[in-house]
Amino acid sequence: MATEPAMGIAQRAFSAPDEGLLEEIKAKKMAPYYEYIAPKVGWTIDGSLLAAMKDANGAELAFLQAAKEEAEKNLGDMEVLDALFAIAAFHARIGDKAGTFEACDAIALKPKVSTGKKIDALMGKLRIALFYLEVDKDVLAETKKLADSGGDWDRNNRLGVYEAIVAIVNRDFKAAAKLLLSGVATFTCTELCDYSDFVFYAVLTNLLSLSRPELKKKVVEGPEILQIIKQIPHLRELVVSLYDCEYARFFSNLLALEDRIKQDRYLAPHFRYLIREMRVLAYTQFLDAYKTVTLKAMAAVFGVSIPFLDQELAHFISCGRLNAKIDKVDLVVETNRPDSKSAHYQTIIKQGDLLLNQIQKLARKVSI
Missing domain, CATH: 1.25.40 (Serine Threonine Protein Phosphatase 5, Tetratricopeptide repeat)
Structure with a gap:
């Protein structure tokens, strides 16, 4: 189950939803995912294709359920667990999030299942969630708790x-x-x-x-x-x-x-943020070396025009991202570094006042 769903399909659907992607979906008989992704990438759903994949999914699930029931009647706990993982892998492969969650829960809640197998089941839930770029914090927290209590090196890694x-x-x-x-x-x-x-x-x-x-x-x-x-x-x-x-x-x-x-697909939603933070990082590192610098000199270092630099610095300064100001008359950037020692001193004073107040409150309660 550890390889399902195929994350490469989700990435391809994001970056290059072409005929090759459709062939992968057809090969894995991903009926639920086909229904989900087709309208998002501008495909018209092929009703006969969808029906054929659903029929194939139904037949495969019936076979897997029968194998599980056979294991429960005539085989041991290990074989039953293998059958449950096969069902979970099937749902994950076709992109069925609800089915995957239900199948993984059946494993995690089953008595006498090892901590390692429970972790595997929960990571299966995390994978299908990430396949759809969703995050289930409760599942992550539960998985981490289990891993801390008994996960091996590979699972923790x-x-x-x-x-x-x-x-x-x-x-x-x-x-x-x-x-x-x-x-x-x-x-x-x-x-x-x-x-x-x-x-x-x-x-x-x-x-x-x-x-x-x-x-x-x-x-x-x-x-x-x-x-x-x-x-x-x-x-x-x-x-x-x-x-x-x-x-x-x-x-x-x-x-x-x-x-x-x-x-x-993981980084794209944060594209503007990442580029902005990279630029702020570069400007900050440069300005830390100067008390004053002309816009002309700075623009030459960064390989940009003076108007562009003026506008971008003004934006970052107004947002509080750069500790500087621009002298519009002389076209000079003046750094305005915060006094870290003074700020640290003020923090200590505030923490001291808070501690004294707490001690006074405690003393009043003790005297009563």
């Missing part, structure tokens, strides 16, 4: 990838970055994505999350990432150009990667 993909779908890139980076050296979760895509996700999210020294150690010079990053066009150049403060190159490679991000 794979579950980390599931959690990372869920975090990407939820636009929690900080959480995703940590999970993805920790899994680069031990990746085995090919049922969700291939290793190249996994590294792509890891590098993009960690570019936004790591400090410059950490970026060099864990990404620029990370041995596991170096093995694959060169195979992904423009990705290594994006990272190195940011680290080397070559901002025109950084913007150029970011532009070159836009189509890759737009065509990835």
Whole structure:
């Protein structure tokens, strides 16, 4: 069941819904998915094709149910469990989310099922949910709880990838970055994505999350990432150009990667956010090195026009994303770094006041 549903079909439906996709759907007899995806990609539903696939699905399910009943009557618990997993894999293969959930629940709730098998069933539910780009936080929480109490290394390792993909779908890139980076050296979760895509996700999210020294150690010079990053066009150049403060190159490679991000069904919903955050990251890193800099000099470094830079910086400054201001008379950008020591001192004062108030309240209760 671990390979169903085929995530490549969902990705192909997102990026290239062509005749080849239809042939894959027909080959797997995915009647529920065909009904779901046809109107979304502009296909006219072929009634005879749909009816034929539904008939085939019904016959296959009847066969699997009969095999389960035979196992219950004449075979052992292991054979019954195998039959239940076969039914769950069938529903997942054809894209039947409700059927998959019901079949996986039958496994997870069955008495005397090992923790590992319960985890497998719950991960089956997570896969079919992600196939439809949905997230079931309760299922994820339940799976993590089981894994913490008795999951083996392989299941825990794979579950980390599931959690990372869920975090990407939820636009929690900080959480995703940590999970993805920790899994680069031990990746085995090919049922969700291939290793190249996994590294792509890891590098993009960690570019936004790591400090410059950490970026060099864990990404620029990370041995596991170096093995694959060169195979992904423009990705290594994006990272190195940011680290080397070559901002025109950084913007150029970011532009070159836009189509890759737009065509990835996990990342595409966050495309504008990702591009914006990458640009803010570059501007912030550049401005941290200056107290003042002319718009002309900065525009030359970034390879953009002065009007474009003026407009973009003004937008990010007004949104509170950049600690700077623009002198329109002299066309100069002045940085306005927050006083971190003062802010830390004020935080300590506030925490101290809160602690004193709590102590006073406790003292009054004790005296009463």
